[in-house]
Amino acid sequence: MPGIWIYSEDSAVARQLLTAGLELKNAMKQPVAVLTLSGEEAQTFIDAGADKVYVVKGSNPWPESYANAVADLLTKEQAGVLLVGGTMRGKDLAAKVAASLKAGLVTDALRVACAGDGIETTRLVYGGLAVRTETVTLPALVTIPPRTFAEAAVQGTGQGEVVIVEVANDDNRVSVTNVCPIVRQGADIAAADRIVCVGRGLSKKEDLTMVEALAAAVGAEIGCTRGISEDYRWLPNDRYIGISGQKVKPELYIGLGISGQVQHVAGIRDAKVIVAVDSNEKAPIFEAADYGIVGDLYEVVPLLTKAMQK
Numbered sequence: 001m002p003g004i005w006i007y008s009e010d011s012a013v014a015r016q017l018l019t020a021g022l023e024l025k026n027a028m029k030q031p032v033a034v035l036t037l038s039g040e041e042a043q044t045f046i047d048a049g050a051d052k053v054y055v056v057k058g059s060n061p062w063p064e065s066y067a068n069a070v071a072d073l074l075t076k077e078q079a080g081v082l083l084v085g086g087t088m089r090g091k092d093l094a095a096k097v098a099a100s101l102k103a104g105l106v107t108d109a110l111r112v113a114c115a116g117d118g119i120e121t122t123r124l125v126y127g128g129l130a131v132r133t134e135t136v137t138l139p140a141l142v143t144i145p146p147r148t149f150a151e152a153a154v155q156g157t158g159q160g161e162v163v164i165v166e167v168a169n170d171d172n173r174v175s176v177t178n179v180c181p182i183v184r185q186g187a188d189i190a191a192a193d194r195i196v197c198v199g200r201g202l203s204k205k206e207d208l209t210m211v212e213a214l215a216a217a218v219g220a221e222i223g224c225t226r227g228i229s230e231d232y233r234w235l236p237n238d239r240y241i242g243i244s245g246q247k248v249k250p251e252l253y254i255g256l257g258i259s260g261q262v263q264h265v266a267g268i269r270d271a272k273v274i275v276a277v278d279s280n281e282k283a284p285i286f287e288a289a290d291y292g293i294v295g296d297l298y299e300v301v302p303l304l305t306k307a308m309q310k
């Protein structure tokens with residue numbers, strides 16, 4: 001099926017991409033197909049507007065091992081563009097499929113639009129200091145970060161078609177010998193509504209209890225800057241926010257003792273309300289903040305916690 005194709009191993013992200021896909025469908029006057037490895041949610045994609053759902057069935061559960069099969073399917077069906085959820089696995093698969101198809105790949109696009117015979121995308125570059133607009137010719141692949149678009153709404157009982165495709169995985173060169181899931185402490189901060197984020201303004205690990213008290217009062221998850229997790233090892237790596245860490249989109253972000261370097265701010269720019277506490281009134285975090293408190297966090301945090309508890 002020519003047209004717009006969508007893939008994410010995360011079905012919520014696939015429904016978000018469907019929103020972008022349906023906008024392209026209107027502009028390109030071409031159908032939208034969802035590619036999935038699990039048939040369970042096929043009908044929900046159709047109910048949300050997909051014209052076709054391809055359920056790809058192979059012999060192992062690792063999405064990245066389906067790259068050749070996906071590339072073959074896209075070639076056979078003459079797909080125009082594949083929108084891929086920008087998760088770690090999604091990006092891995094997108095790179096392999098693009099290489100196999102010798103197609104253009106744009107990563108981390110925040111907007112996709114039809115542009116003549118191609119696709120126009122915009123994305124942030126230089127750690128969020130600039131926005132770049134690019135045009136990629138078809139066939140093309142575009143990865144889109146999770147939560148860039150709202151999930152496509154169910155439009156009633158859809159009339160699309162579900163196609164089962166049996167494929168062979170690319171497991172002839174790499175075989176998985178062991179899998180150890182990473183145990184997360186607390187919730188996924190990338191999905192948190194409220195975040196209290198701590199930086200190197202904190203003097204010692206024990207003082208995290210003060211930060212935890214504020215987070216409990218606000219109902220927030222705790223995040224940090226890279227130094228706190230990678231250098232000091234006070235918090236796990238999946239807690240650090242920024243260009244090389246987690247990108248977050250909370251309703252409320254409270255930064256404590258964080259200077260606001262561009263690599264950190266790139267990860268919080270989609271927060272709705274940013275509150276910053278820092279003793280240096282010239283700290284760049286105040287340029288990104290909606291509310292700034294210039295002061296010693298050791299004085300401000302207990303006061304904030306008390307106020308929030310009320």
Ligand SMILES: Cc1cc2nc3c(=O)[nH]c(=O)nc-3n(C[C@H](O)[C@H](O)[C@H](O)COP(=O)(O)OP(=O)(O)OC[C@H]3O[C@@H](n4cnc5c(N)ncnc54)[C@H](O)[C@@H]3O)c2cc1C
Pocket residue numbers: 198199200201202224225226227228240241242243244245246256257258259260261262263264267277278279280283295296297298
């Ligand atoms: C390629 C690359 C990628 C990177 N990716 C990331 C990333 O993804 N995420 C990330 O966070 N960083 C990243 N960094 C690191 C980044 O450049 C900064 O070094 C880092 O964000 C700074 O962390 P910080 O604000 O905690 O520390 P600092 O910059 O040291 O700031 C500490 C702040 O605390 C304030 N302070 C000190 N004492 C107090 C007090 N008692 N009360 C209140 N305020 C106080 C100071 O005024 C200062 O503003 C990256 C760097 C590179 C080169």
